[in-house]
Amino acid sequence: MKTIKIILGVITIFVLAFFLTGLFVKETTYQIDVTINKPISQVFSIFNNPENIDKWIPEIREINVINDNLGKTGSTYRIVIDNKGQDIVMVQKVMAFVKNEKVTLFFDAQNMFKKDDYIFKEKDGVTTIQLSTSCRSDSYIMACVFPYFKSTFKAQDQGYLNNFKAYIEN
Numbered sequence: 001m002k003t004i005k006i007i008l009g010v011i012t013i014f015v016l017a018f019f020l021t022g023l024f025v026k027e028t029t030y031q032i033d034v035t036i037n038k039p040i041s042q043v044f045s046i047f048n049n050p051e052n053i054d055k056w057i058p059e060i061r062e063i064n065v066i067n068d069n070l071g072k073t074g075s076t077y078r079i080v081i082d083n084k085g086q087d088i089v090m091v092q093k094v095m096a097f098v099k100n101e102k103v104t105l106f107f108d109a110q111n112m113f114k115k116d117d118y119i120f121k122e123k124d125g126v127t128t129i130q131l132s133t134s135c136r137s138d139s140y141i142m143a144c145v146f147p148y149f150k151s152t153f154k155a156q157d158q159g160y161l162n163n164f165k166a167y168i169e170n
Helices: 002-024 040-047 140-169
Strands: 028-036 060-067 076-083 086-098 102-109 112-123 126-136
Touching: 002 140, 028 140, 040 112, 040 126, 040 140, 112 140, 126 140
Parallel strands: none
Antiparallel strands: 028 126, 060 076, 076 086, 086 102, 102 112, 112 126
16 A cells, blocks of 8 residues: 555655646747858858758648738738648748748747748858757647647757758758
8 A cells, every 4th residue: 555655645745746837837948050161151041941941841732822012021921830730820920030040939839839940051062051940839728738849849950950961051
């Protein structure tokens, strides 16, 4: 009986820790970067061409334009991603677009709100893309989960940037 009480006590502590996470951590953030041996104008142009995106994010099945603004800021796209046989539909909005400097994207994907802020810098013909990301959710349970998946999100985004580097350098 004592063993069962100890096991239940440990489970209770883990459950409480999980649910307390959502009270204290409202947003999950991280930063990554990649260095590309190409000039910034070429990197920026290819990075922001929707026809190329499936070359480094292979899960993307389709991209549909909802609203295409002339200066890019405010443009909205519907993106369908294949997640192991299940389609995930998300809406991407371009929040900021400064040619050869910055792109900020906001994603709404089934109660996951993600903001990607890409900064482009060039030194001696070599371009660095710095990505600062934040994830949040209106769902309390999802907000509790995100901090525990931070390393997964970070690894996935780093993989995409590495795929982009390989694509553009070949």
